[in-house]
Amino acid sequence: MDSEDEIGIDSGNSSDDEDYDFMQVDEIQRQSGNAQDPVEYPFEVLTTEEIVKHMLDCIAEVNNVVEIPATTTRILLNHFRWDKEKLMERYYDGDQEALFKAAHVINPYVKPKRESKTFRCSMMEDCDICFLKYQYTNMTGLQCGHRFCKSCWVEYLTTKIMEEGLCKSIACAAHGCDILVDDVTVMSLLTEPRVKTKYQQLITNSFVECNRLLRWCPSADCSYAVKVQYVDARPVTCKCGHVFCFECGEQWHDPVQCRLLRKWIKKCDDDSETSNWIAANTKECPKCNVTIEKDGGCNHMVCKNQHCKHDFCWVCLGSWEPHGSSWYNCNRYDEDEARAARDAQEKLRSSLARYLHYYNRYMNHMQSLKFEHKLYSSVKLKMEEMQQHNMSWIEVQFLKKAVDILCQCRQTLMCTYVFAYYLKKNNQSMIFEDNQKDLESATEKLSEYLERDITSENLADIKQKVQDKYRYCEKRRKVLLDHVHEGYDKDWWEYVE
Amino acid sequence: MSTGSPSERRLRKELMSLITTPTPGIRLDSDSISKNINEWIVEIDAAKGSLYEGQTFQLKFKFNDRYPFDSPSVTFIGQEIPEHSHIYSNGHICLSILSDDWTPALSVQTVCLSILSMLSSATKKERPPDDLIYTKTCSKDPKRTKWMYHDDTV
Numbered sequence: 001m002d003s004e005d006e007i008g009i010d011s012g013n014s015s016d017d018e019d020y021d022f023m024q025v026d027e028i029q030r031q032s033g034n035a036q037d038p039v040e041y042p043f044e045v046l047t048t049e050e051i052v053k054h055m056l057d058c059i060a061e062v063n064n065v066v067e068i069p070a071t072t073t074r075i076l077l078n079h080f081r082w083d084k085e086k087l088m089e090r091y092y093d094g095d096q097e098a099l100f101k102a103a104h105v106i107n108p109y110v111k112p113k114r115e116s117k118t119f120r121c122s123m124m125e126d127c128d129i130c131f132l133k134y135q136y137t138n139m140t141g142l143q144c145g146h147r148f149c150k151s152c153w154v155e156y157l158t159t160k161i162m163e164e165g166l167c168k169s170i171a172c173a174a175h176g177c178d179i180l181v182d183d184v185t186v187m188s189l190l191t192e193p194r195v196k197t198k199y200q201q202l203i204t205n206s207f208v209e210c211n212r213l214l215r216w217c218p219s220a221d222c223s224y225a226v227k228v229q230y231v232d233a234r235p236v237t238c239k240c241g242h243v244f245c246f247e248c249g250e251q252w253h254d255p256v257q258c259r260l261l262r263k264w265i266k267k268c269d270d271d272s273e274t275s276n277w278i279a280a281n282t283k284e285c286p287k288c289n290v291t292i293e294k295d296g297g298c299n300h301m302v303c304k305n306q307h308c309k310h311d312f313c314w315v316c317l318g319s320w321e322p323h324g325s326s327w328y329n330c331n332r333y334d335e336d337e338a339r340a341a342r343d344a345q346e347k348l349r350s351s352l353a354r355y356l357h358y359y360n361r362y363m364n365h366m367q368s369l370k371f372e373h374k375l376y377s378s379v380k381l382k383m384e385e386m387q388q389h390n391m392s393w394i395e396v397q398f399l400k401k402a403v404d405i406l407c408q409c410r411q412t413l414m415c416t417y418v419f420a421y422y423l424k425k426n427n428q429s430m431i432f433e434d435n436q437k438d439l440e441s442a443t444e445k446l447s448e449y450l451e452r453d454i455t456s457e458n459l460a461d462i463k464q465k466v467q468d469k470y471r472y473c474e475k476r477r478k479v480l481l482d483h484v485h486e487g488y489d490k491d492w493w494e495y496v497e
Numbered sequence: 498m499s500t501g502s503p504s505e506r507r508l509r510k511e512l513m514s515l516i517t518t519p520t521p522g523i524r525l526d527s528d529s530i531s532k533n534i535n536e537w538i539v540e541i542d543a544a545k546g547s548l549y550e551g552q553t554f555q556l557k558f559k560f561n562d563r564y565p566f567d568s569p570s571v572t573f574i575g576q577e578i579p580e581h582s583h584i585y586s587n588g589h590i591c592l593s594i595l596s597d598d599w600t601p602a603l604s605v606q607t608v609c610l611s612i613l614s615m616l617s618s619a620t621k622k623e624r625p626p627d628d629l630i631y632t633k634t635c636s637k638d639p640k641r642t643k644w645m646y647h648d649d650t651v
Contacts, residue, residue, distance in 0.1 A: 129601040131510035156601055159566040175600050
């Protein structure tokens with residue numbers, strides 16, 4: 001395997017020319033980027049204003065082809081989760097009346113059934129909400145023909161928006177009527193700026209959430225959204241600096257795939273604490289495998305499972321019967337039956353032990369990653385200190401670079417444990433584990449260098465060491481990822497699930 | 498007559514129409530309202546031909562000042578709580594129009610009619626399967642329960 005050959009070639013050949021060094025580092029990074037993503041993955045980061053503009057463009061684009069009111073177009077697009085092609089296809093191929101009905105709008109080509117009411121123009125109308133009488137002009141309604149007074153409409157919409165947080169799915173206020181209120185009607189009726197703003201936020205939010213090609217940056221307090229041309233499990237970088245997987249929205253998790261990561265996170269959420277406790281405090285009934293907690297001193301166990309009720313000895317897990325009164329000798333200790341029971345128990349235990357093995361390493365890197373973020377501030381101090389020791393600004397940048405790489409390596413290592421947990425053993429998986437081991441030990445060394453005190457005496461020496469180490473780490477990380485990716489292409493990986 | 502808050506105004510209008518044009522089988526306990534317009538007690542007579550024929554039940558309506566935009570809280574009270582698969586023994590009712598499907602165009606009268614029709618469509622007198630656990634754990638106010646509507650046939 002050629003990846004093995006690369007181990008160690010990088011140490012000790014760094015140049016004295018600092019500028020050249022930086023170029024080289026950038027070069028390595030660019031190359032590694034290219035290798036990871038053989039095809040470029042184009043994406044755009046949009047501000048709220050750009051999202052709104054994009055939404056209006058989508059509507060206009062459809063309206064160029066389909067001549068229906070923009071308000072109806074918006075509801076239809078929402079219905080198709082902003083998939084223009086699907087809308088066009090259904091619009092021209094299918095039953096249009098059924099389409100409008102499914103999207104809860106009135107077919108705009110059908111004249112509203114309001115003729116019967118028009119003659120009442122001069123008459124007073126009852127509002128079914130406040131039960132007061134109004135002039136025709138003070139009443140309003142949608143194409144469905146249900147009319148209420150304007151102040152009740154405002155109150156109704158305000159309640160739906162402010163209290164229920166609804167936007168695209170506000171239906172007519174009449175009981176049993178599911179015709180949706182369009183955005184123009186909402187905006188023209190509302191007067192309070194607070195409610196209008198909230199409504200627009202909700203509309204934008206639902207646009208982003210419905211649209212497959214858009215995703216909010218999951219980072220806290222970030223209001224950007226990322227737009228892609230096609231959905232893929234690829235890393236995207238928000239303007240706020242957060243790097244995440246477009247497909248699943250989790251922090252970028254190469255080399256493990258979204259599906260397994262999701263499964264892993266769920267597993268960890270479900271049972272990490274519980275399984276720790278189970279491992280320490282329980283055994284399984286040797287007959288029916290139900291988990292048993294021993295809550296008294298007596299070692300004569302009777303399984304509480306109503307269908308089992310097996311009598312056994314807590315210590316040797318053998319059947320209780322032969323223990324009799326002379327149980328303290330546990331004279332049946334080596335009996336085959338008891339051994340078989342213990343073997344079975346062992347097997348169950350080992351699957352838990354296996355999980356805990358990966359879980360602990362995964363959590364450990366996650367924890368370290370959190371600490372490394374603190375490292376940035378301490379490194380910044382060191383960089384300032386070094387600048388007072390006759391080093392230029394550019395000469396001390398290697399430290400920040402080293403922390404960047406350290407974090408990347410930790411992030412990758414963390415995910416390799418998820419990958420490894422689900423991986424079936426074969427020759428390739430062993431190569432993967434070697435790569436993992438190598439990257440891990442190099443990363444730990446780099447971490448140690450950075451946490452060690454940097455004094456003026458060891459400055460030149462430590463710089464050399466740090467630079468060598470982070471280049472090595474970077475290279476090993478790339479080797480590991482390339483190997484896993486090659487495995488995806490060539491179907492090397494088999495999973496235990 | 499149009500004094501007071503919008504919710505009181507609307508309640509008074511509803512009151513008037515219940516008194517002037519009563520619906521058979523729906524009676525207002527006017528004593529209850531004389532004290533507080535935001536709490537009504539309404540008596541309903543089960544429909545002829547239904548399992549509950551001949552029985553009269555009491556419903557308590559509580560309105561807040563967001564009424565009719567916010568739904569009223571409606572529960573059965575008194576000695577007799579109808580035995581129905583959507584009515585808990587503490588009087589709470591599992592009916593979509595009382596929460597998710599509430600619209601301000603509904604009223605006391607339409608709610609009563611819906612409840613009567615719910616009673617009429619019952620084929621068996623029984624409590625909801627989770628009655629025991631629900632009544633032990635629920636909030637006093639049925640509006641705070643997150644209802645799941647799995648059966649709209651009864």
